[in-house]
Amino acid sequence: LWEGRTLLLLAVALALALLVRAVAIVRPGLDQRWLARLAPWMPFAIRLHLGIALAGLLSGGYYLAPAMEIGKNLVGWLLGIVVAVSALLLLVGWHTKVGAWLLIAAGPLGMLEFGFEAILHRVDLLGLALFLVLAGPGRWSADFELGRAREPGLAEVGRAIWALKVAVGSALISVAVSEKLANPELARRFTDEQGVDFNVGQALGLPLADTEFIRIAGAVEVLFGLLIISGALPQAIVLIAGVPFNLTLYFFGTNELLGHLPVYGAMLVLLVYGSDPVLRPLCSKLVPPSAEAKPVGKRRMPRRLRS
Template identity: 40%
Template sequence: MTLALPALAPVLPTHERWFVESQPAGDWSFFLSPLPLVLTAAVVAVALVWRAVATRVDGPELRFLKPVGGLVPWIPRLLGIHLGVALLALAATGAFITPSIDHLEGAGGNALLLVEAALGIWLVTGWQLRAAAALVLGLAPALAMVAGLTALGECANLAAVAAFLVVVPPGPDAYGAAHPSRAHLRWALLWLRLGVGTALIVLAFSEKLTNPAMAIDTLERYPALDVFALVGLQVSPETFVAVAGATELLFGLLVISGAFPQVAVLVAMVPFNATLLLFGQTEMVGHLPVYGVFLALLVYGSSEETFRSVRWLPGRTARRVAVPAAA
């Protein structure tokens, strides 16, 4: 089963709006054409099978990563640093929440950037991060007013980290070690997975599967993204866009599933890091919260005490787990 994910992994994921002129999504005729539909169905099937197999494995799938699980107490502190540095760097470059929103003007725009920078500094300090994270979530209405509702979905990865810190903030000691209850950790990881997965899925549609024109424009400007050409395979731009969108959709679904987090993160980190060679600082700053989430999933997924919390879902799963605990 571990071969299913790498089969679609060669396409490098990137945020087109960060590097080319933004174009509106909504070309559903492309998504409803045969290839995108077939790839989407295959991706959903892979994610379901991936989840079903993972729930039958009682332990971290990559045992040699067990020492990584020792970082568990400090993940909230590290997530706060990732989010804080990202917000501070974005504010310093005149961007609000995401590199693509860099057109703020006037007193209102400057005020938003100052708030963003202040929250970034606050998050880096590690002091009272639950309040700081709640204020980050409070920026959502301003983001919607500036960039529209789609931007909320595309930036859900930042909200995911903030939501995690609201539920599980760092501890009060000098290093911020946190020791949450199992229930709190489960819900925090669920919000983390849902936020990042939602961002990836929305981006798959808003920048690729229903926006092929912008995706093709990005490919024309940055032909190095076409790794098919690098290995001697010639595919049409439309095929490339369909595969790229399906790949991003797959990553989103796997993050939400929480299944085999060690394998999923290690595979996803390859294309996410490869784009740094092409896009540099902008890509690194924009993806900082995602890197933090990947680290969190890898660490929690490597610990015997927390790996089950990574793939936990409310409902029937929670009741099945609760019965033995009560007994």
Template identity: 40%
Template sequence: MVALVGGVLIAAGSVTPAVAHQQWFVADPQDYPVDGAALLRPGVLLGVVVAVVVTLLGRAAASRLPVPELSAFKPARLLAVLAPWAPRILALHVGLSLIVLSFSGAVLSPTFRAPDRWEALLLVPQIIVGVMLIAGVFVRIAAVAIVLTATGITVASGWESVASTAVLVGSAVFLFVLPPRATEGSRGALDARTLSRAGLALRLGAGVSLIGLAISEKLANPHMARAMLEQVPALNVLAPLGVTPESFALIAGGVELALGLLLISGALPQLIALVTAVPFTATLALFGTAELIGHLPMYGVLLTLLILGSRADSSRALSGSPGIPKLGAAKKAVT
């Protein structure tokens, strides 16, 4: 296992950046470098202010709404029975993504391609890591391998790679802190303090990924955003209202930024998970399997937040709310 982690880390620096998210589909993405000066545009600054205000309002609203916030809806309440299996569900999503990506020559994300000389050293261990996660064995070792690989890629490729790797790092840390048990049907031990730490990592990973996408593909890259919207006009759902591609890119980037901040804040985990899932799901009709596989870890995170947010005790622990109760009594009710 030490050789597995070591081999992945050594080769990670040789991964070739290819494309990311909308860059997976836009023609000639290398022609659209990030422009930091674009962040100083009035529309971007206004979007940042709105995103911060929305986050503060969301956190304030969370303190006044019932916990869970969707407890009035029966389907949301029924998810509570899955809470002990949430780590297992997340591990399945991440593991399946790694295995499928390996067969397409990608490392961690469609963003990064394995060079021919490193394919065996990178992709075979990645398949092994994926199998470990799906089988629920040596999960902590698999998590360490993911974090080390993501770190190597980020060092080699620059900060823009964080948009693709952060959600995987957050998921890996969550699974390291709160791994599914190899016994008892792979249920996790939902200790309040442990869940609070694991939940922070999960929220940070998903939130940073969304913020990174908002900046690198829209707010600080208006030319790429426009090219994508011209290539696939259907993406601009506000076009019938007269919204230009430039304005829509600002709106979309602002929404992604707000969702990322809300995820990090821990406010209303069920509601925010559902809202965040909407744009990720809507684009499946346009981009198909590549979009699905590329975002499978994010789907896993959102489903995990939705499930853990369905119980009052785990929701409070997950969101870092004060007065976290012990989870023992609630566990007996659902296990």
């Protein structure tokens, strides 16, 4: 990790993230009203992405990630029950915040079985769960239909977006550092086991060794993490980052899809909110807005976003 080339790549990633943020000051994004109209349903989208991911992983015998295989013992059963109840509550939208808090608790509980690093790699789930705690279950939920939930205000949405992007970006960075930059041999063994050669540099005729390609891939993943945390130019960042994420699905299949579903959910939120001139500034805040912050204050979502 502390080799000169790796540090140089990390410096380039940080510089590019700062450059994108500077560009966003002049050109923050494009207004896309057809996407902005989906804003009230983003909690619903997050619930679906979380619930399906958790249920799919659990059906395959996994905890919060394909790398966490649940043991056939009492501890495994208890962990599985926590995930199952959380997934069910989130999918239905019934006592949604209870389901979200269960998922948050699943992190520390999982550390007892799988260790700190494995759970750290799934800190993106924490961000999505906090999004639901802060923004509520949204429309098309049992809580909303029963009158137990309401439309979130702009301040609540702002805090929810902040928690979401910080957690998801941190997850991408932690995986990139631990599995690629700090230990490129681990990434090489993984691709060898899958029988896949991702070194597109060599395919293009470039003299790029596997280790160097892994370092570059790790730096790119760090860049995506920094850009998501920044939240600047959310539309462009989501569309660009979606390319490598989707390409890996072809090689790794269902487990990779289930593991990435929460990230896709977060990217959808940034894409939709980033398409609205009122909500876009919330995506790029580096600190969570307070209830008194302007233009957030105690205003509610514009009527056209609630129709």
